[in-house]
Amino acid sequence: MPIATTSTEATHLLADDRSFQDLLWPYLAPYLVYVAISSIPDSLLPAEAAQGLKLVATAAVLFWFLKCYRFGPLKLFHGIIALLSLPVALLCWIGPFYLLSELGILDVVSSGKGETFSASYFYLRLLNSVILVAIFEELLIRVYVMGWLHQAGLQWQEKGMVASILDTLDQRPKFLIALPLSPFAVIGTTIVFAAGHQVHEYLSAALYFLFTTWLYKKSGSLWVCILIHGLTNLTIALLVRYAGMGWLWG
Numbered sequence: 001m002p003i004a005t006t007s008t009e010a011t012h013l014l015a016d017d018r019s020f021q022d023l024l025w026p027y028l029a030p031y032l033v034y035v036a037i038s039s040i041p042d043s044l045l046p047a048e049a050a051q052g053l054k055l056v057a058t059a060a061v062l063f064w065f066l067k068c069y070r071f072g073p074l075k076l077f078h079g080i081i082a083l084l085s086l087p088v089a090l091l092c093w094i095g096p097f098y099l100l101s102e103l104g105i106l107d108v109v110s111s112g113k114g115e116t117f118s119a120s121y122f123y124l125r126l127l128n129s130v131i132l133v134a135i136f137e138e139l140l141i142r143v144y145v146m147g148w149l150h151q152a153g154l155q156w157q158e159k160g161m162v163a164s165i166l167d168t169l170d171q172r173p174k175f176l177i178a179l180p181l182s183p184f185a186v187i188g189t190t191i192v193f194a195a196g197h198q199v200h201e202y203l204s205a206a207l208y209f210l211f212t213t214w215l216y217k218k219s220g221s222l223w224v225c226i227l228i229h230g231l232t233n234l235t236i237a238l239l240v241r242y243a244g245m246g247w248l249w250g
């Protein structure tokens with residue numbers, strides 16, 4: 001039984017007055033800025049300064065394109081759903097690391113336990129991951145990429161997979177009567193989301209994204225996904241800081 005009925009506001013999060021190609025830059029730019037700054041070597045930009053620059057630059061880009069974004073309504077029960085779902089989200093993310101370690105496939109659990117971070121680095125990274133990453137990743141992946149692949153999936157049997165994906169870039173988002181959660185869109189978006197992480201995080205990212213996509217379907221709210229994303233990143237940061245689980249910030 002659905003947690004909430006999908007509203008028109010939640011269904012239509014992509015502006016329909018521009019093509020997917022025109023919408024690409026507003027959704028992609030914050031991610032590119034964040035990743036570009038993350039790629040600067042410590043020898044050129046100290047870690048604390050990099051976190052500060054990411055905070056300022058990424059927030060500025062998000063603010064610049066703010067009029068392009070739609071989030072849907074935010075209600076109290078969205079926060080309650082996110083809080084109640086947090087343990088499962090954490091299990092989806094952290095559990096696979098221990099599973100891979102137990103199976104002898106990849107052991108990241110035993111690494112990074114003794115890492116220490118300066119207070120300024122920790123709090124700047126905390127702000128980045130809890131607020132900025134939770135917002136721009138959900139906008140890019142859950143709104144833009146999922147909407148794009150959903151519309152492409154409606155045409156792929158006629159045009160072929162690659163042609164339908166490319167042709168959709170020239171199209172405007174179509175009117176939807178439900179969230180863009182077709183199998184084609186969900187599978188494709190899960191792959192894109194996982195690919196944005198490190199190799200040893202692929203399984204965790206896929207499980208986490210599938211679970212939060214289920215929440216998205218049941219709640220009909222992008223805010224549920226943003227809130228649980230932020231809460232998950234907050235909990236991970238606290239585990240890194242106070243439980244010696246530095247490998248979670250590998």
